[in-house]
Every structure is written in C-alpha cells, then in structure tokens.
Amino acid sequence: MSIKNIDIEGVIRAIQPADAVWTEKARQRTAQLVMPPRALGRLHEIAERLCGMRRSLSPRVDRKAVLVMAGDHGVVAEGVSAFPQEVTGAMVGTFLAGGAGINAIARHVGAEVQVVDMGIIPELDRASLPAGGRLQVCKVGRGTANFAQGPAMSREQAEQAVLAGFRMAGSLFDDGVELLGTGDMGIGNTTASAAIGAVITGCTLEDMVGPGTGIDREGVHRKCETIRRAIAINKPDARDGLEVLARLGGFEIGGIAGCILAGAYYQRPVVVDGFISTAGALIAHLLCPATIDYLFAGHCSEEPGHRLMLRHLELPPILNLGLRLGEGTGGALAMNVIDCSVKVLTEVMTFAEAGVAQGQ
Amino acid sequence: MSIKNIDIEGVIRAIQPADAVWTEKARQRTAQLVMPPRALGRLHEIAERLCGMRRSLSPRVDRKAVLVMAGDHGVVAEGVSAFPQEVTGAMVGTFLAGGAGINAIARHVGAEVQVVDMGIIPELDRASLPAGGRLQVCKVGRGTANFAQGPAMSREQAEQAVLAGFRMAGSLFDDGVELLGTGDMGIGNTTASAAIGAVITGCTLEDMVGPGTGIDREGVHRKCETIRRAIAINKPDARDGLEVLARLGGFEIGGIAGCILAGAYYQRPVVVDGFISTAGALIAHLLCPATIDYLFAGHCSEEPGHRLMLRHLELPPILNLGLRLGEGTGGALAMNVIDCSVKVLTEVMTFAEAGVAQGQ
Numbered sequence: 203m204s205i206k207n208i209d210i211e212g213v214i215r216a217i218q219p220a221d222a223v224w225t226e227k228a229r230q231r232t233a234q235l236v237m238p239p240r241a242l243g244r245l246h247e248i249a250e251r252l253c254g255m256r257r258s259l260s261p262r263v264d265r266k267a268v269l270v271m272a273g274d275h276g277v278v279a280e281g282v283s284a285f286p287q288e289v290t291g292a293m294v295g296t297f298l299a300g301g302a303g304i305n306a307i308a309r310h311v312g313a314e315v316q317v318v319d320m321g322i323i324p325e326l327d328r329a330s331l332p333a334g335g336r337l338q339v340c341k342v343g344r345g346t347a348n349f350a351q352g353p354a355m356s357r358e359q360a361e362q363a364v365l366a367g368f369r370m371a372g373s374l375f376d377d378g379v380e381l382l383g384t385g386d387m388g389i390g391n392t393t394a395s396a397a398i399g400a401v402i403t404g405c406t407l408e409d410m411v412g413p414g415t416g417i418d419r420e421g422v423h424r425k426c427e428t429i430r431r432a433i434a435i436n437k438p439d440a441r442d443g444l445e446v447l448a449r450l451g452g453f454e455i456g457g458i459a460g461c462i463l464a465g466a467y468y469q470r471p472v473v474v475d476g477f478i479s480t481a482g483a484l485i486a487h488l489l490c491p492a493t494i495d496y497l498f499a500g501h502c503s504e505e506p507g508h509r510l511m512l513r514h515l516e517l518p519p520i521l522n523l524g525l526r527l528g529e530g531t532g533g534a535l536a537m538n539v540i541d542c543s544v545k546v547l548t549e550v551m552t553f554a555e556a557g558v559a560q561g562q
Numbered sequence: 563m564s565i566k567n568i569d570i571e572g573v574i575r576a577i578q579p580a581d582a583v584w585t586e587k588a589r590q591r592t593a594q595l596v597m598p599p600r601a602l603g604r605l606h607e608i609a610e611r612l613c614g615m616r617r618s619l620s621p622r623v624d625r626k627a628v629l630v631m632a633g634d635h636g637v638v639a640e641g642v643s644a645f646p647q648e649v650t651g652a653m654v655g656t657f658l659a660g661g662a663g664i665n666a667i668a669r670h671v672g673a674e675v676q677v678v679d680m681g682i683i684p685e686l687d688r689a690s691l692p693a694g695g696r697l698q699v700c701k702v703g704r705g706t707a708n709f710a711q712g713p714a715m716s717r718e719q720a721e722q723a724v725l726a727g728f729r730m731a732g733s734l735f736d737d738g739v740e741l742l743g744t745g746d747m748g749i750g751n752t753t754a755s756a757a758i759g760a761v762i763t764g765c766t767l768e769d770m771v772g773p774g775t776g777i778d779r780e781g782v783h784r785k786c787e788t789i790r791r792a793i794a795i796n797k798p799d800a801r802d803g804l805e806v807l808a809r810l811g812g813f814e815i816g817g818i819a820g821c822i823l824a825g826a827y828y829q830r831p832v833v834v835d836g837f838i839s840t841a842g843a844l845i846a847h848l849l850c851p852a853t854i855d856y857l858f859a860g861h862c863s864e865e866p867g868h869r870l871m872l873r874h875l876e877l878p879p880i881l882n883l884g885l886r887l888g889e890g891t892g893g894a895l896a897m898n899v900i901d902c903s904v905k906v907l908t909e910v911m912t913f914a915e916a917g918v919a920q921g922q
Contacts, residue, residue, distance in 0.1 A: 236663075241885070241886050242885055288919065302596060303601070416598045527601035542671075545666045556652070557652065
C-alpha cells in the first residue's frame with residue numbers, strides 16, 4: 203500500500219518491534235571493544251538500540267532532520283500562557299529566517315530544519331517568507347478550539363494531524379534521513395500537553411502542570427484549574443490515543459505522534475525533545491506501544507511533568523541540561539550523542555585488533 | 563618571562579580570575595535572545611562562563627585538542643587493578659594507532675589527540691609506533707614508586723610533572739587551541755586519585771574508593787585498605803598540592819594539574835574528564851583556586867567518588883551518561899555541548915531582530 207493512501211490502522215499493523223537479535227549482536231561487539239566492560243555506559247546502550255532498530259551493526263545516522271510542528275491553541279483564551287498567541291506565527295517566521303534556538307542547534311549538529319504549519323492561526327504569505335527556510339503547510343485548522351469548553355478538535359482532525367505528521371516524516375525517510383528529531387511551537391501547548399500527560403500517565407495535575415514559558419505561581423494554579431475543568435468536560439478515554447488527542451489537542455502534538463509512528467514504520471530512530479514532543483509520544487505509544495522501540499528521549503526538561511512522562515514511557519533521557527525551550531532543541535542536541543555512540547561501536551578497535559590484554 | 567623558564571610560583575602569580583564584567587555582559591545578551599528567559603538552561607551558563615574567561619561576547623572554541631597523559635603506578639603491586647600493568651603502555655600504542663575510545667570521540671567532536679608519556683614503564687620505540695599518532699615524551703620516571711610503602715615521587719618530580727603538563731598545554735594554546743580536554747591512562751590511577759580525593763575533600767575512603775576498571779567487592783576493600791595504609795605512612799599535608807601529589811602520585815595526574823594551570827594562565831577553557839582528571843583538578847585548585855574559573859566538568863563518572871570531587875570544586879557536570887573509561891572521553895564529548903552553547907549565544911536572533919513580542 204502506498205503511504206499516500208495508508209490509514210492509521212494500516213500503519214499500526216505494519217509496525218514491527220526492534221530486533222533483539224541485532225541488539226544482542228551489538229552487545230557482543232561492545233564486549234570486544236578495547237576498554238573495561240561497558241565503560242562508555244549509555245553510549246553502548248544507545249548504539250545497541252540503534253542496531254536493533256536498523257537490523258545492522260553499522261547503523262548510519264549521518265543524515266539528520268528536525269521537523270518543527272507548529273499549531274495554535276484555543277485554550278490560550280483562558281490566560282494560561284506568558285506570551286501572546288501571535289508569537290506562534292512570529293516564531294514560525296523566525297524558524298524560517300534561521301534565527302531561533304533550534305536553527306542554531308540544528309546547524310551545530312548538522313540537521314536540516316523543516317517547519318510545518320499543522321494549524322497556526324495566520325495564513326502565512328509564502329511570498330513574504332524568508333528565502334532560507336522551508337515551510338510545509340498541512341493546516342488541520344486555524345488553531346484548535348478552546349478545550350476548556352469542549353473538544354479541541356474532531357476525531358477526523360486528530361486522524362488528519364497524525365497522518366500528516368506520518369507522511370511528512372515518511373517523506374524525509376524516503377529522502378534518506380536516518381535520524382529524525384521532533385520539535386514544536388505553539389503558545390498554549392504546555393497546557394494541552396499537561397492535560398494529555400495527566401490523563402495518560404494517571405499522575406496528578408499538581409505534579410504534571412508547570413510554568414511553561416514562564417507564568418507565575420498564580421498562573422500555574424489557573425492553568426491547573428483550567429485543565430481540571432477541561433478534563434471534566436471532555437472525559438477522554440485514557441486508552442484511546444486519538445480520542446485523547448481530539449479532546450485535548452493540539453494539531454502539532456498529533457503531527458509529532460505521526461512522526462513517531464513513521465519512525466517505527468520505517469524502522470528509523472526518532473528523538474523526541476521535551477514536554478510537548480513527549481506528549482506526542484504518549485499518544486503514539488497508546489496507538490502502538492512498539493513505537494517506543496524506535497524512540498530516544500533527547501533530554502529531561504525543566505518542565506516538571508516531563509520526567510513523569512518519560513518514566514511512564516520507560517525512556518531514560520540522554521541529556522539533562524535544564525532546557526525548557528521546545529522547538530526540538532534538546533532532541534537536536536542529543537543527536538550528537540547518538541551519532542557518537544555509533545562511532546564508538548564501529549570505530550573503536552577490539553582487544554584482539556589492538557593487541558591489548560583483557561582484564562580479570 | 564618565557565614560559566620555558568617559568569616556575570609554578572610564577573604561573574600562579576600570573577593567574578587572574580575570570581572577568582565578571584564580561585559574564586554579566588553575556589547574561590544581558592542572553593536575556594535578549596528570542597526565547598523565554600534562560601530557556602536553554604545550562605547552555606546559557608556555559609556560554610556566559612566562556613565570555614568571562616575570554617573577555618569576549620563571541621568566545622571561539624573551534625580549535626579543540628585533548629591531551630591524554632599516561633603514567634604507571636607502583637601501587638599496582640598491591641593488587642588494586644583488574645588489568646595488568648603492561649596495559650598502560652599497550653593503550654598508549656592504541657591511542658597512537660587511533661583505535662581507542664578517545665580517538666573515536668575526539669574525531670567526532672573535531673578535537674586533535676596528543677598522547678603524552680608522563681612516566682610509563684616501557685620506553686616506546688618511536689620507530690615502531692604507528693605513523694598516525696603523535697607521542698610526546700615527558701617521562702618524569704618509569705612509573706611511580708608504590709605509595710603504600712612511601713612517597714610515590716619526590717617533590718621535585720611532582721613539580722616537574724606539573725610544569726611538563728603546563729608547558730604541553732601552553733604550547734597547544736600558543737598554537738591556537740581554544741578548548742582543551744584532559745585525559746588519562748594509567749593502570750592503578752583510580753587508586754592514586756581516590757587517595758588524593760579523600761585527602762583533599764575530607765570524604766571517607768568508603769565513599770571515595772570504587773571499582774575503577776572493574777574489580778570486585780573484595781578488590782575494592784583491598785584497594786581501600788591499601789590507601790588507608792598509604793595515607794597513614796605518607797601523612798600528606800592536605801593544604802599543600804605539590805605534597806599531596808608527591809606522596810600519592812601519579813605523574814599523569816601532575817601533568818593534568820599542569821594543563822589546568824595553563825588554562826587559567828592562558829585564559830582558555832579546559833574540560834576535565836572523569837575521576838583521574840578531577841583528581842588533577844583538586845591538585846590545581848589547591849595550588850591556585852582561581853584555576854576553577856577556567857574549568858568545565860565534562861561529565862559525572864560512574865566511579866562513585868567522582869561526584870564528591872565535583873561537589874568539592876563546585877563544578878556541575880555537563881553530561882551524565884554512566885561513563886567510566888577515562889582517556890578524556892567524557893570531557894571530549896562535552897566539548898560538543900560547550901561548542902553549541904557559544905552558537906546559541908552568538909547565532910540566535912534577539913527579540914528585536916526577529917520582530918517577536920516579548921512575554922510578561
């Protein structure tokens with residue numbers, strides 16, 4: 203079936219777990235490297251997971267890309283964010299101009315950045331956009347509805363968002379991308395993500411809701427109460443990923459879930475960034491638990507609920523640098539470590555090659 | 563004074579702390595970047611420290627090098643290591659052949675590797691060495707004496723080791739290196755480092771002594787008792803860095819302390835690796851506390867005493883990946899994050915440049 207016509211059920215049916223035989227072969231290779239047993243810790247584990255994903259002892263991660271998914275959120279009307287809603291569209295312009303945090307970090311790690319309008323409010327005038335950037339338009343709507351008053355979107359829109367993310371990532375993989383990072387932009391999206399996180403992990407809102415871009419204590423309290431009301435009104439079924447997405451939003455979170463499905467479908471590694479990307483991973487995991495086999499957690503965010511989401515997914519973060527920006531920044535920076543892990547596995551000599559005596 | 567004739571006192575007198583005015587200027591720049599306040603956490607802090615070291619808002623860290631200091635340890639006679647002593651020399655050969663962990667990681671981050679014989683037992687035959695590698699010979703002795711029975715070296719040898727490291731690093735800085743990593747190789751050197759760590763930090767041996775390259779519980783106990791005996795015999799004055807180094811060793815640890823003095827003298831950043839490099843930092847810090855202004859801790863090692871050393875120096879580690887190899891590997895990998903931090907400071911647009919509204 204062409205991926206153009208595939209539906210979510212078709213994607214899920216086609217997904218296979220990572221191959222434990224290749225992971226084990228990689229562990230055997232690690233044991234031969236001229237160093238004390240597993241002396242490079244997480245680097246070995248990361249490389250071995252890659253071998254299991256790619257069914258290869260020399261998985262390539264040279265071609266890297268970050269998909270920055272942007273969407274607006276009706277819940278901003280409840281006063282849950284430190285920034286005005288028009289910042290979403292303005293930041294999309296900044297991404298395209300190459301001037302945001304993700305642009306600097308993606309250049310540093312050698313990843314291309316693609317920006318996707320999953321559903322921001324403005325209709326960006328392509329003619330006026332900076333020449334350097336690339337904008338993909340997959341608008342599912344002009345911002346979600348305010349989920350404090352009803353569903354953020356319809357179930358059909360939720361499916362459309364996930365499939366758009368799947369196709370966008372799929373087209374990058376078809377084009378040769380070997381390591382994909384997910385990123386987000388959307389004023390209000392820590393509110394949607396905290397709601398998704400609380401419903402899926404079962405953690406309390408007090409533990410899951412944080413300051414996002416920087417609201418004060420009173421603001422966090424208001425955000426918490428807004429989400430409590432929203433969950434009471436929407437009553438999402440915590441076992442149904444598309445329903446959770448439809449009721450709580452947002453379009454970019456659906457797109458990110460689709461990217462993660464694509465990683466598993468194409469058997470290529472995906473690195474999630476922080477709180478919003480991991481909310482997307484929670485949705486993808488509900489849709490198909492095996493997707494997690496193809497996923498790395500780039501870092502642990504300062505947003506307090508993030509570590510609870512990662513614990514739920516049993517994904518240990520690679521970096522812990524107090525980041526809380528989003529955009530894909532933490533995932534992109536972690537690509538460097540992932541890249542390095544492969545070089546350790548493939549470039550370091552064995553004890554035999556080096557002629558060095560093995561230990562006790 | 564030419565650095566060829568300088569003595570340790572002269573180096574220490576010339577060292578100035580980092581410049582807080584430049585650190586503050588960098589903080590002001592960070593506050594303008596088009597993102598929520600300090601949303602890239604440690605990356606901002608790292609970049610601002612670099613600005614304070616280099617007295618510049620665009621500190622360059624493109625030219626990178628790792629000095630891998632090798633030395634042998636007489637204390638190996640006490641059965642404290644999982645590997646035989648000849649592995650030190652064999653690994654020096656592996657570094658020169660480009661086949662060790664540090665070679666793969668240094669290539670990954672774009673750092674050149676220089677290997678220094680600070681005092682290994684074998685006299686390596688240059689003619690038989692691999693053509694690719696570069697070996698610097700600064701042999702202070704053919705291995706230290708067994709410090710369980712008396713001083714590891716004389717005070718003159720300790721000075722000689724520190725000055726050799728200072729000159730080696732200084733010559734790299736003169737040559738244009740902008741970011742230096744320290745590395746080590748020496749069977750038995752976690753024993754010397756744990757002894758140095760316990761004496762300088764005041765922590766107990768039970769907390770400071772770990773498995774090193776991989777001895778079992780009984781081995782750790784024997785290592786602990788060996789160090790206890792050694793400290794009782796040597797009675798080092800914990801306020802005198804050269805005395806601690808002379809009594810407990812080793813030559814490569816003295817060389818690393820010299821590299822750290824050179825960073826502060828040249829006002830260039832140095833990244834320490836794990837347990838052994840940080841033992842060198844403890845010595846350098848005793849000799850001149852301001853050296854720490856120019857130092858980054860690349861990572862926190864699995865060797866349990868490492869975090870205690872870092873806490874003593876008030877240096878938060880950049881990475882936490884369960885590494886315990888040494889060779890400079892964790893410091894080299896962290897260079898990538900340091901590099902990225904500068905790009906965030908210098909390449910990301912300001913709110914004004916991007917035309918984006920600032921938050922509350």
